[in-house]
Amino acid sequence: MINREQISADYQQIQDEICAALEHLDGQAKFEEEKWEREGGGGGRTRIIQNGNILEKGGVNFSAVHGNLPASIKKSLQIEQDDFFATGISIVIHPNHPLVPIIHMNIRYFEMPSSFVEGRQPVRWFGGGIDLTPHYVIDDDARFFHQYLKSVCDAYYHDFYHRFKLWADDYFYIKHRNETRGIGGIFYDRLTANDELSWDNIFEFSKALGRSFIPIYTELVNRNRIKEFTNDQQQWQYQRRSRYTEFNLVYDAGTKFGLETNGRIESILMSLPPTAKWIYNYQPQPGSEEEKTLSLLKKGINWA
Numbered sequence: 001m002i003n004r005e006q007i008s009a010d011y012q013q014i015q016d017e018i019c020a021a022l023e024h025l026d027g028q029a030k031f032e033e034e035k036w037e038r039e040g041g042g043g044g045r046t047r048i049i050q051n052g053n054i055l056e057k058g059g060v061n062f063s064a065v066h067g068n069l070p071a072s073i074k075k076s077l078q079i080e081q082d083d084f085f086a087t088g089i090s091i092v093i094h095p096n097h098p099l100v101p102i103i104h105m106n107i108r109y110f111e112m113p114s115s116f117v118e119g120r121q122p123v124r125w126f127g128g129g130i131d132l133t134p135h136y137v138i139d140d141d142a143r144f145f146h147q148y149l150k151s152v153c154d155a156y157y158h159d160f161y162h163r164f165k166l167w168a169d170d171y172f173y174i175k176h177r178n179e180t181r182g183i184g185g186i187f188y189d190r191l192t193a194n195d196e197l198s199w200d201n202i203f204e205f206s207k208a209l210g211r212s213f214i215p216i217y218t219e220l221v222n223r224n225r226i227k228e229f230t231n232d233q234q235q236w237q238y239q240r241r242s243r244y245t246e247f248n249l250v251y252d253a254g255t256k257f258g259l260e261t262n263g264r265i266e267s268i269l270m271s272l273p274p275t276a277k278w279i280y281n282y283q284p285q286p287g288s289e290e291e292k293t294l295s296l297l298k299k300g301i302n303w304a
Contacts, residue, residue, distance in 0.1 A: 002203050007109045008064045008087045010203075012045070014107075014210040015062045015089050019047055021214040022060070022093070025221060026052035031060070036264050040067035042085075046267045050274075054225050056096035059270035062089050063263075066113075070260050079123060081112040084261075088128070089210060090254065092271040093217065098237035099224040101134035101141070102182070102244060103217050104271070106254060107210045109203075126202050127189040128209055129164065130216070131172050133182030133244055135237040136289055137296045141220055142183045146303035149186050152212050156205040157197060161304070164188045169299040174247050179297040181247045236290050241276035248272065 019031045029052030037043035044063030049055050064087040074080070088108030095102070111124035132145050146165070153160035164186035172181040186209075193199045248255055248271050258268035284290035 002199055004064075004085055004087065004109065004111060007203065010207060011064075011087060011089050011107065011109075011210070012062055014207065015045065015047070015060055017211070018089075018091065018213055019049075019060050021218070022049060022055065022058065025218055026055045028053045029055055034266075036267070038063075038065045038067070038262065038264065040065075040262055042066045044264070044267065046264070046270065048270060052096075054095050054097060054100060054221060056094050057274045058091070058093035059267070060089065060091050061267050061270065063087065063267070065261070065263070067261070073257065073260055079112065081114050081123065083114050084110065084112055086110045090271075091213065094241070094273045095221070097225055097227075098135045098229050098233040099138070099227050100221055101132050102241075102273075103130070103132055103213075103220075105130040105210070105213050107206045109206070125190040125192050126206050127191065128206055129168060129171075129185060129187035130209060130213065131168055131182060131185035131187065132220075133240070134293070135240045136233075137183060137293045138224075141223060142296075142303045144219065145183070145185070145216060148212060148216050150304045152208055153186065153205075155208065156201060160188075160205070161186065165304075172247065173299065174243060174251070176250070177243065177246070179243070179294065180299060181244060181297075183296065183301070183303065184299075235277070238275055238277040239279060239282060240293075241273040242278045245272055245276050 023030055026049070029049045031047040031049045034046045035043065036046060042063070042065030044061060047060045049058045066085040068082045069084050086108065088106060091105045093103050107128035109126050111122065115123040130149065134141065150161040153164065165184065168184040168187035169180065171187045172184055174181055191202055193202060255268055284294060
């Protein structure tokens, strides 16, 4: 059966692959790496890219941490053990072009080592997802994104896409704005083995999802990077970035977990954009592309 050492090693390889491909896609900027250690156990590799041809700011982070869980996390996870191990990759890319979307991906694994006792069901699971936040929703791009994710999901289990798409719609929802953060994608958590899915199957799905990042984002960047844009469109991009920021600081479970388990602050908050704007009571012009985008930031749209 797969173990945490193998999972960590494969996740690090995927991090390497994604960083190399993003540098090639940008053509100018290079990742800066900072290795860090967590007080309490474990560490990671933070990799940041900035001020590129197309990638204004992005992070492709790997971590493998362990130690004791705070009481608040134990309560939220509804578990009794104190010890934990968690590893994963977290990616957020903010482009400098308003017609190129923000993208986020995360693949992760969690276990409680003390639960691995013969005769007992160990506490362990996989989680992850990928979602797209366009500044302007482009129908063809949205369909491409969701159809690609559906093909990845369908290769592993017949209802993964349907279940995980609904989960993403609910998760990436800004309640205080009554709008979704973007056009969703897929999201899942606490995925465990059962009679139909082995741990190996779930791990292979996790890696396939991780490796879907580059073909998806390369296609979306290259479709839009050479298009001209106006200053007004750039200002709208900054306005949409503010919504992204609000979600990450108010609702994002990964941000909360990292902060409550004494994670590395710079790595946790790398998801925030370099520039965002909060314009008081901004209202788009009737019939504009901005108004169209707002009309599509809702749950339940069948893009695939």
